[in-house]
Amino acid sequence: MNDFSILFGGKAGDGIDRAGVVIARILNRLGYRIYIYRDYPSIIRGGHTFSIIRASSNKISAHLNRIDFILALNTDTLNLHRNKLKNNCLFLYDSDQVKADVGPTCGIGLAIGKILKEANAPQVMRNSCLIGGFCKAVGIEWTILEEVLRKEIPKDIDINLKVSRRGYDESRELIKIERLTQEGLPLLSGNEAIGLGLIKGGLKDYIAYPMSPSSSLLHFLAGVSKEFSLKVIHPESEIGVILMALGFAYAGERAAVGTSGGGFCLMTEGLSFAGMSELPVVIMLGQRPGPSTGLPTYSGQTELHFVLNAGQGEFTRLVVAPGDSEEAYLWSTISLNLAWKYQVPAIILSDKNLCEGVYSFDMSLVEDVKEEGPVLWDRKTTYKRYLDTETGISPLTFAGDKEAIVKIDSYEHDEFGITTEDPNIATAMQKKRLRKENSLAEELKRFRPVRVYGKADSEFGIVCWGSNKGVCVEVAENLGIKVIMPVVLSPFPLKEFQEALLGIKKSICVENNATGQFARLINRYGLSVDEKVLKYDGRPFSVDELGERIKGHI
Amino acid sequence: MNDFSILFGGKAGDGIDRAGVVIARILNRLGYRIYIYRDYPSIIRGGHTFSIIRASSNKISAHLNRIDFILALNTDTLNLHRNKLKNNCLFLYDSDQVKADVGPTCGIGLAIGKILKEANAPQVMRNSCLIGGFCKAVGIEWTILEEVLRKEIPKDIDINLKVSRRGYDESRELIKIERLTQEGLPLLSGNEAIGLGLIKGGLKDYIAYPMSPSSSLLHFLAGVSKEFSLKVIHPESEIGVILMALGFAYAGERAAVGTSGGGFCLMTEGLSFAGMSELPVVIMLGQRPGPSTGLPTYSGQTELHFVLNAGQGEFTRLVVAPGDSEEAYLWSTISLNLAWKYQVPAIILSDKNLCEGVYSFDMSLVEDVKEEGPVLWDRKTTYKRYLDTETGISPLTFAGDKEAIVKIDSYEHDEFGITTEDPNIATAMQKKRLRKENSLAEELKRFRPVRVYGKADSEFGIVCWGSNKGVCVEVAENLGIKVIMPVVLSPFPLKEFQEALLGIKKSICVENNATGQFARLINRYGLSVDEKVLKYDGRPFSVDELGERIKGHI
Amino acid sequence: MIQKDLGTYAANTWCPGCGDFAILNAIKSVLKSLNEEGLPLEKVVLVSGIGCHGKIVDYINVNSFYSIHGRVPPAAEAIKIARPDFKVIGFAGDGDAYGEGVEHLIFAAKRNIDITMIIHNNRVYGLTTGQYTPTSPLGFKGRSTPFGTLEVPINPLELMFSSGATFIARGTSHGIDLLKKLFKEAILHKGFSLVDVLQVCVTFYNMYEYYEKRVYELKDHNPEDYNQAFGKIREWDYNKDSPIALGVFYKKDSPTFEDKFAGLQPKETIDRDSKIAHLLKSFS
Amino acid sequence: MIQKDLGTYAANTWCPGCGDFAILNAIKSVLKSLNEEGLPLEKVVLVSGIGCHGKIVDYINVNSFYSIHGRVPPAAEAIKIARPDFKVIGFAGDGDAYGEGVEHLIFAAKRNIDITMIIHNNRVYGLTTGQYTPTSPLGFKGRSTPFGTLEVPINPLELMFSSGATFIARGTSHGIDLLKKLFKEAILHKGFSLVDVLQVCVTFYNMYEYYEKRVYELKDHNPEDYNQAFGKIREWDYNKDSPIALGVFYKKDSPTFEDKFAGLQPKETIDRDSKIAHLLKSFS
């Protein structure tokens, strides 16, 4: 057992999420690497929700369909998932609630209702009781559980410990999870990694209107706002959000915003304004299945072409799609740096799987990128906010500078930022803004915009982007094939991508959308993939599922 | 002189626009075909503005750089444009205002200030005086001018006629414009043609927030709202606009909206909602140079990829880009019909040149398309708003139907329109919505989505879209080469486009943007153009200018 | 999909104890009674926003338009303008209607379109798990403001009053009889009506006891008296701990937009083709 | 770009006689006088919307942010929050601020951020050549409403009052001395201030004579008296032909958002890398 999965299920409101994290932290202390997939409907109470906590001696960022252990707070959990169990009898359940015919010798039933009643504990503690039972069942020492609970759920900890201990005591050991020799790692959601990466890149302000799956980035940054002197603002709408961010950028502060599809729509006018005014901004876009409100708590990859083309007019933009927590951290820092260096909007294209998935985060795997300053005015000649330079970058100074007047403008403008309708100036300015794309593309090379995994010389290559990285890499390693994953999507790293394709005889593009958006993107460059493996029901590929589908093509 | 151009220039507020139309109507009565290009800054008074009125015995929809006659209300007009005159002396000017050294024997100066003063006429009548002088100078009878003025400018007509007559009398004949034998045609702006085409297609409601170059469509439809029982509404914002349109569609009424880039941004969330809810809507998008506020009174073609990909999620949309007034009329009718038949959003991608250009409109050239009804519920089984059918089209009925309950939903939903998060239903519904693209593409064939002009068997082909049609066709005819112009841009008519390309050895793509958006679009299909001729200063190509640039490639 | 009792087969996923149930039950009962009094149910359209509140349309078996977040009014207005014989009832959240899309509410009120807006004002974003809204009190600790908000709430009734709403009322989700009365009166009111429902969100902002202690029903109040109305509207500002009046605060007869609009709209008589031809003539 | 007299080289393209000139001249004079009194001009940022009004920032040689249509307040708010030592002055049109982006105005007022909004209220869309706006009177015949509007205007002062604005004033473009006084007072007011300027649009809605006949300056008015303020605010509703008061209607001392916010924001002392490392520890 150095790679196993626990499914913890119940109703929304049962604290499934929290329970998953507690279990993950326990296993983390035993040296396991973790990935958590969270599946929940757009409901606050009721319905069916579950987390799959996968633990492995190796770093992972995908889940499996085969489950080793089920922890069931309700009947649905057993009914819907028992068929996924490797060993049909490895499950624990609340025998006061679960109305399933489990067979007499199978699983462990805990009378959680009774236990809670006796301890005078609230319903939300059912999960702690079940976790207690689980720890005993897999041979985890009580002290570890106690430590984690104290840290994770400080509120009413005494009753909680009591309830959990009862679960522990009334359970029995079924199997033994070994302690590994390696140290644990921090467990971070994708959004937390993005938040920290932005902080590392010098973030000063974060502005957002709540929207799944971006909300937890807002919550996280609001929570740490004092530590990092961040101004975190939740204004009236996404239109207000993007305009505030541009106001902060004008004042010289690094600002980022976060949203999902519908909110991004409302930001597109501001995005185009950012392009014209050359005000930097980083937008974290967490994709979920659309169109429209769609499946708000699930995942998709349908906004690739939208973000590449959003906003009227033509302007340079940076678009990156990190694939796991380390990339999320790294590329958030890079995005903020480059948005400021090139004075362009940068979009971190994420999705629910990355935003809300939980990963063991290994800082030692993250290339070290420091906060980098923008190109600043040399103070030698009169300040011109839109000085037309060879790189297209106009050196910056900010309002408040005694020697400069800083005028930005949503109209076409001259170098001083005064509105113009002159055809020659308009053409020159348009060229200047687009020229930045070249220098940006050049600079991106130093961050290796296309990453390659798996068997380097395989003639089969999986092509993927964003949160599918984890599952694709694992499948490729299992099958002995290659993975090509561009993290940068605009400016598209064509040369690097082509190099990565060298030697590939058959390429298989894996995406969470119905039309193959990445496959279509590379068509633009005269390239094409041989096969498309698409899934668009809002659920991520599991390693087993994707493995089967890829096998069909190789 | 069966093809000549008159440039009428002055300051904003001088009534340049109106003057252009008066001259055009006069020439129309003499049997000429007309095209007017209007060049004006985003200013209400002052600045420099001019119209070029081109008249020809043939139908035209482009302007020439070479001018035959200048009518100048201010100095700028002469200074900026005199070099375009074929005959350096063919101009009329207000000698009380124009401070230019015109030479003693050149042009005709009218002391308009004095004439107005004597007639006690307001400044806005300066243009009438100059028109009077012009008519005399080219040998047009006074009665024609009088008739047109009476019709066009009924307000204070007596003083106006007096002033105009003085101009007429104090001028002298320089050259003679012949009366042609053909009848005149209605003169329509592109927006008027779009409005009439929508009316023909059964338009019931038009909702818009003013924005150049779409505003004149709003003004036109508001003006004729009583005649056609249209509900024309100008609400608080573009977000309100698109949501109102969807409300009307829900109630069973054919609605359209109009806007430009920034307003379209604000509509993208509603667009995606239209995709999900399958509520039909027609959006007229008048492009102008961006990014952001850009050059609001000029023209561009930068929103092609934006409209193809706008809105989160993936859904079927119709995008058409008509090239002149007849196409504007025809494709507006088609758009409304097909939006309703397929229950999809349809976008009429226009631009300032088409919206505000004035054309001789020849109804006999327009294919006859009638208003066509949507697929209606057969009343045989319980009504399901989102019945999953082979074509993807769910038959319609509307709220108010005693036997049906009509539920539309921005969430993913089942056939009844009840929210669902079920992965199988979500997949099926996504397929259903995308399947409509196939049937729509099939149906579009009957309207010849790709049009071909010029020399059919030339090995040189100009590829263009939208308002560049006119200038490209004329250039192609001059040079004896072919023009390929897809009117439909989504679903892309690949087969027809490929057929049109047969025999072409060198293709030259003409666009008003900096990156070659159409050229990029066809890359997606493994096709590419050989040359790009781009212009993005907001001004349209003239026939002479484009001719030169194309010659460089053939 | 015909279900008895105006329900649907959709599973109800509100938290047990949520105040939205009261709104659901009240509106169902009002629709039934209006139906008995002669309103054909096919002439009812429910429009909802996105939030816990929005789910209400999935639970009622009549025509509905499940809109996007913040955008209930413009859709409702258009439906009413297209079909003045319909009753159009909007359900919106406080985040939805007073925040994201407050401009539409203001303009719908200004136009005095005869729609009814029922606001599920739980003073929190429910569905996105507990952030402050425009009506949360100063210092509210939500997930986006863990150290407390820095803004005083708006008083939505005052905002509606200043925007020209012609019917303004308030109820709570713990007074279903009053809710029924208010909903019915609002729906029957000819003009723009708004009922602000202090709907308790048991999960993220349980104000049950707070309201229980403070609410009272308006008595001897003349809602047609502008000054009385204004006084009562300002009595509680959604922040201070004052008594909280319930009932109809304000009511005014005023011509509606859709009626004026219909007046402008002659029925089309001759066919469009000939009218187009006629119009084209005038263009030459 | 240093020009004397706060001007720039941009050619002025307002119509001769436009009321915007008065606003331009008044604000320049106020900036000069504030500068003389010690305000460094580099600490002034002008923010404008899109419309004829917006051009004002091209004509004044100080820092500026020429925003998009309707979106002056959020940009101005952010600049003020980032730099509480700045004076941030927004110029917006009536279409811009009371229509397209009214939600931002409401929330800026609600937050009581110390910015000044100057509204060029010509009661028409100037730059798009003459359509009705939220403050055009009932029956206004504009290019989108050739048969007259069907909506009564909003009273923007009342709307701002109900949204929590702490300084509300009105001037006209034909009273430049009053404008100067009002602008200066508004800028010096600590909190959200709005000056509604009845700016005459000579081209599309020339109300010069109308206003001349009706305007009067507030006297014996205590702007800190809530009820007096409300009464005067409601005296003219932007529709009826009543007297039109000018001056400061309302003024209130109230803590500002940016001050409260700054209170929450300790200065960063230790370096971020070690704090990140520390935080990461707590995640394991």
Ligand SMILES: Cc1ncc(C[n+]2csc(CCOP(=O)(O)OP(=O)(O)O)c2C)c(N)n1
């Ligand atoms: C444009 C947009 N922004 C954000 C969201 C995310 N969202 C969904 S519901 C909601 C808030 C709901 O709050 P409220 O309107 O008060 O309704 P409640 O859930 O409290 O009933 C938000 C922000 C969205 N769906 N669309």
Ligand SMILES: Cc1ncc(C[n+]2csc(CCOP(=O)(O)OP(=O)(O)O)c2C)c(N)n1
């Ligand atoms: C999103 C968007 N919609 C529409 C426009 C077009 N537009 C430019 S200015 C303007 C109205 C200006 O009116 P107002 O704000 O009153 O300013 P004024 O010109 O009267 O000073 C409009 C609608 C735009 N620029 N952006």
Ligand code: SF4
């Ligand atoms: S979260 Fe609150 S508003 Fe939403 S269903 Fe639960 S109790 Fe009701």
Ligand code: SF4
């Ligand atoms: S149109 Fe009106 S507001 Fe605009 S510049 Fe002219 S007079 Fe001023």
Ligand SMILES: [Mg+2]
């Ligand atoms: Mg709420």
Ligand SMILES: [Mg+2]
């Ligand atoms: Mg205005």
